[in-house]
Amino acid sequence: MSEGITLDTGALVALERRRDRVLRLLRAARDRSQPVTVPVAVVAEWWRGRTDIRETILAALIVEPMGAALARAAGDALAAVPQSTVVDAIVMASAARRQDVVLTEDLDDLARLARYFRGVRVLSV
Numbered sequence: 001m002s003e004g005i006t007l008d009t010g011a012l013v014a015l016e017r018r019r020d021r022v023l024r025l026l027r028a029a030r031d032r033s034q035p036v037t038v039p040v041a042v043v044a045e046w047w048r049g050r051t052d053i054r055e056t057i058l059a060a061l062i063v064e065p066m067g068a069a070l071a072r073a074a075g076d077a078l079a080a081v082p083q084s085t086v087v088d089a090i091v092m093a094s095a096a097r098r099q100d101v102v103l104t105e106d107l108d109d110l111a112r113l114a115r116y117f118r119g120v121r122v123l124s125v
Contacts (some may be wrong), residue, residue: 005101012043030117038063040065110122
């Protein structure tokens with residue numbers, strides 16, 4: 001059973017655009033008191049200036065800082081799955097810490113990393 005939800009950049013964009021599927025998944029997580037986490041690297045990739053909706057979204061999430069252990073886990077994943085991006089590897093390494101479900105618009109790339117991070121499920125938004 002998943003402890004919570006981890007969002008990648010595509011999921012944040014979908015949330016910002018008020019896409020129905022991501023809204024339903026996050027409401028269900030809230031109803032089950034599941035935490036919703038976003039790695040700080042994802043915030044940097046997504047943030048393109050302040051807006052009210054971005055501030056509201058960010059305030060509702062747990063922003064995970066980038067420490068050395070997370071960076072090493074992502075680097076190990078990059079070595080094992082060389083076509084991956086740094087931010088995708090960070091998302092998956094972050095989610096693996098808690099056995100979270102990852103919400104993404106980039107299902108193919110994160111599914112490759114899910115073979116490395118075996119306990120992490122990836123869902124498309």
